[in-house]
Amino acid sequence: MxxxxxxxxxxxxxxxxxxxxxxxxxxxxxxxxxxxxxxxxxxxxxxxxxxxxxxxxxxxxxxxxxxxxxxxxxxxxxxxxxxxxYPSAEALRIARDRWFEKSLFKELGIPTPAFADVQSQADLDAAAAAIGLPAVLKTRTLGYDGKGQKVLREVADVAGAFAELGSVPCILEGFVPFTGEVSLVAVRARDGETRFYPLVHNTHVGGILELSVASSAHPLQALAEDYVGRVLDKLDYVGVLAFEFFEVDGGLKANEIAPRVHNSGHWTIEGAECSQFENHLRAVAGLPLGSTAKVGESAMLNFIGSVPPVEQVVAVADCHLHHYGKAFKAGRKVGHATLRCADRATLDARIRAVEALIKA
Amino acid sequence: MxxxxxxxxxxxxxxxxxxxxxxxxxxxxxxxxxxxxxxxxxxxxxxxxxxxxxxxxxxxxxxxxxxxxxxxxxxxxxxxxxxxxYPSAEALRIARDRWFEKSLFKELGIPTPAFADVQSQADLDAAAAAIGLPAVLKTRTLGYDGKGQKVLREVADVAGAFAELGSVPCILEGFVPFTGEVSLVAVRARDGETRFYPLVHNTHVGGILELSVASSAHPLQALAEDYVGRVLDKLDYVGVLAFEFFEVDGGLKANEIAPRVHNSGHWTIEGAECSQFENHLRAVAGLPLGSTAKVGESAMLNFIGSVPPVEQVVAVADCHLHHYGKAFKAGRKVGHATLRCADRATLDARIRAVEALIKA
Known part of the structure; x- marks a missing residue:
């Protein structure tokens, strides 16, 4: 095939x-x-x-x-x-536009921050007044890794913000005082069978994912699966989809979906029985899905701008390097490492070891 | 690189x-x-x-x-x-010739079946008399998967056997009443650091490997490591080497070495922390070696001649397909499957499930 x-x-x-x-x-x-x-x-x-x-x-x-x-x-x-x-034109239409995406969350009863469509500075002024500050102005399409967005902290930030983002269709989102960011990677087969990986805790720096840690028996797993399942079924989705949430007051608020394999699922290559990549291919090819169960405790660290010396990365015990073979460039994702081990304390120590290489 | x-x-x-x-x-x-x-x-x-x-x-x-x-x-x-x-010319010279190989085992005090060099039918007649029957006549070079060898069971089999194998240099090996076949896959770095995977039980059918099961705490692990270590150090070997042994009377007799990644090590892709393939590359590239520890219980089944329908192979729980993308042909290795799970009873059941697909 x-x-x-x-x-x-x-x-x-x-x-x-x-x-x-x-x-x-x-x-x-x-x-x-x-x-x-x-x-x-x-x-x-x-x-x-x-x-x-x-x-x-x-x-x-x-x-x-x-x-x-x-x-x-x-x-x-x-x-x-x-x-x-796969996924379908309709799934891509929704997922690439923050307005359609948030509107779908709302339609499906999935909590999400307050939001408003912004087609002009006048729209923005009205939305800022209605939603309140701080808030985040984001382009409806083409944003990634923190690009195409601006945090509006005070009234002075609102003036001219629409032009700053290029006078393109935007969305204003209420700022959410979240305690954590988590994502759920799910896969849905052509016949509707759906499987979910464990929730992942994500740490972003400057809008770019830096660290993902797979959870064990997360108390919000079932809630997240419920929300993600609603979207998958509504879109009759086929393939892997990643859903990012904010953890707020012990619950979840939907941030965004990505209709594809996702950076916060890279740990599954070694850390799950069947990786997100294989499961996406199984789904689109009409094959039976693979197990999403964890194999030990896992974390993923992104290499942004450059990959530390290979001999140092692979010297970390049970560290799996993924070098993308791309030219190094500031702010660019050029590789990642997966750590997989038996217990969380060991995992944490090894995360610190890789972080030290990144900062060296 | x-x-x-x-x-x-x-x-x-x-x-x-x-x-x-x-x-x-x-x-x-x-x-x-x-x-x-x-x-x-x-x-x-x-x-x-x-x-x-x-x-x-x-x-x-x-x-x-x-x-x-x-x-x-x-x-x-x-x-x-x-x-x-890597490995060196000297390592290849030894490993590609059964006479040099067996002579090295003897020199290093590693038990091996009785053997004799056979350059003519007269040599063969003499060797058969000295070693006794049954015995196995093998070409010194170019044999694999049971090719280039002939079992001599009785005196009548000896006559003409040298010509049957092409009148090329051969070796006659005494037949060993073994109770099992095991292999040890090892990796040695440029600096001499050596690591060993767990011993693997191998089942051959018609000279072709059919099933490999990784062992846990095999009583002969230390002995095998001792023997393999002698060869690696003697050859100042760099890379992965596989060593096949017969299990005889609770001990080991050396069969042959392969100076490369080996079919009986394919299970390490999913079944070990760092696979034989990655460890070979780490060794030859001068990188630190990776862990050879097992991840759960693992087995590998070869697909010979054809790969069963992909949707059936991946439907077996925690089964990892490796399709080689080769044309199907009788007797040709065209793929394998790795099974990895938590306990041996589950592993055995899944081995039977894959065997059923192969026989279907």
């Missing part, structure tokens, strides 16, 4: 590493000449709107999936004429 | 799957147009004696390693002029 992937970055690379042992081949459509997934499959170098190359991809593969959600709707619609596409 | 691999079959493929996350790139020199490792790296399609292409490989990579031991000595000598080669 040949899988087409829109995007050829590290998520595509890790999909190919998981899928090759299943007997799958891969083609990646990505305009970047140095797309790092090309080491593991065919690289169709083209823009996401290039219909000739999209058609070539569709003709070569058995199905198409995505590495990121900001794919133009036209691209998805075009591909869908020729080849099965 | 770019790694050159002589051979581009499934072992090269699994080396690349393990090395890509370490930031390594791969080039495979293999004459086969359909060498299955080519999905994961550059394929230099050339004969193993083609000096122009060997030189190209040497110029492109940081070091060269091997996927199989039957590489011509001239190839190794030629490459060694230009690039580091």
């Amino acid at each position: 040949k899988i087409g992937v829109i995007g050829g970055g590290q998520l595509g690379r890790m999909l190919a590493l998981a899928g090759t042992p299943l007997g799958m081949n891969f083609a990646f459509l990505d305009p970047a000449p140095d797309a790092c997934a090309q080491a593991l499959g065919e690289h169709i170098r083209a823009d996401y709107g290039d219909q000739d190359h999209l058609r070539q991809l569709a003709d070569e593969v058995d199905l198409v999936t995505f590495e990121f959600e900001s794919v133009p709707a036209e691209t998805v619609a075009f591909l869908s004429q020729f080849v099965p596409v | 770019k790694i050159g691999v002589i051979g581009g079959g499934q072992l090269g493929r699994m080396l690349a799957l393990a090395g890509t996350p370490l930031g390594m790139n791969f080039a495979f020199l293999d004459p086969a147009p359909d060498a299955c490792a080519q999905a994961l790296g550059e394929h230099i399609r050339a004969d193993y004696g083609d000096q122009d292409h060997l030189r190209q490989l040497a110029d492109e990579v940081d070091l060269v390693t091997f996927e199989f031991e039957s590489v011509p000595a001239e190839t190794v000598a030629f490459l060694s002029q230009f690039v580091p080669v």
Whole structure:
């Protein structure tokens, strides 16, 4: 089976590493000449709107999936004429737009911070008055890793903020005094079977994920599964979806969803019986899902900007390096490490060991 | 770091799957147009004696390693002029020739079946008289998966047997009434540090490995490590080496060594903290070795001739498929499955489930 992937970055690379042992081949459509997934499959170098190359991809593969959600709707619609596409156009339409996303949460009774659509500075002024400050102004589309957003702490911050974000459609979200950030990675098969990985505690710095720690018997696991299940079923979703929540007052408020494999699920490569990458491929290929059970205690640390010397990373006991083969650049995710061990105290000590390498 | 691999079959493929996350790139020199490792790296399609292409490989990579031991000595000598080669020419010289191999075992005080060099039918007649029957006649080089050998059960089998194996240099080995076959996979770093995986029980059918089960606290583990350590140190070996033993009268008799990653070590991909493939690469690249500790109870079943339907293999709980992407052909290893679970009873039940798929 040949899988087409829109995007050829590290998520595509890790999909190919998981899928090759299943007997799958891969083609990646990505305009970047140095797309790092090309080491593991065919690289169709083209823009996401290039219909000739999209058609070539569709003709070569058995199905198409995505590495990121900001794919133009036209691209998805075009591909869908020729080849099965998972997740669906509708799931991508919702997930790539914060307004549609939050509106879906609201429709499904999933708590989420107060929010308002902002199409102009006048909209923003009204929304800020209604929701109150502090609040966060975010572009409806194309935001990631803290990009495309601005925290409005006081009234002076509101003036001109819409123009600062490019005068594009935005959403204003009430600021949530959260005690933690967690994510739930889930996978849903074509037949509707759904499995959930354990909740993950995430630590972001400057909007970029730095550390994910898989939980054991988290008291909010069942609640999170309930919320995520509502979204998956509503969208008749196929594949892996990650759902980020704020922990607030002992409950959860929905932040956002990502309709794809997710950075906070990278620990599953070693830390779960079947990784998010393999499970995504199983789901889209119509295969039975794999177990989402944990194997020991696990954490994932991102390498941002550069990877510490390889000999130092692998010298940490039971540390698994994932180097993306990308050029080092400030703020860019260029690798990660998974730690897996028997108990939490050992895990914490090793997290500190890897953090020390990152800071060195 | 770019790694050159002589051979581009499934072992090269699994080396690349393990090395890509370490930031390594791969080039495979293999004459086969359909060498299955080519999905994961550059394929230099050339004969193993083609000096122009060997030189190209040497110029492109940081070091060269091997996927199989039957590489011509001239190839190794030629490459060694230009690039580091691991394991060494001397290790390959010994391991690819059963006479040198057995002689080394004898020199190092490692018990091994009685053996004699056979360069002619007259040699064979004399050796059969001295060693007695039953005995096994094997070509000194190029044998694998039961090929290049013949069991001599009675006197009538001896006549003409030398010609039957092609009138090439052979070795006659006394038949050993073994109670089991075990192998020890070891890895030795450039600095001499050595680590051993747990002993593995192997079941061969028709000379081809069918099932490997990793042991827990095997009573012969220490003895096996002693024997293997002697060989590794004597050869100043760098990389993974597999050592096959017969279990005889509660002790071990050396059968053969393979100076490479080995089929009986495939379970380590999921079943050990750091796989034989990653540890081989760590060793040859001069990186610290990874842990050889088991993660749960594990077994590996080979898929010979064909891979059962993928949806059936992955439906077995906690079953990890490794499809080599090779054309199906009788007697050919085309994939394997690793089972990993918490206890031996569950493991045994799942082994039976996969065996049922193979026999279906």
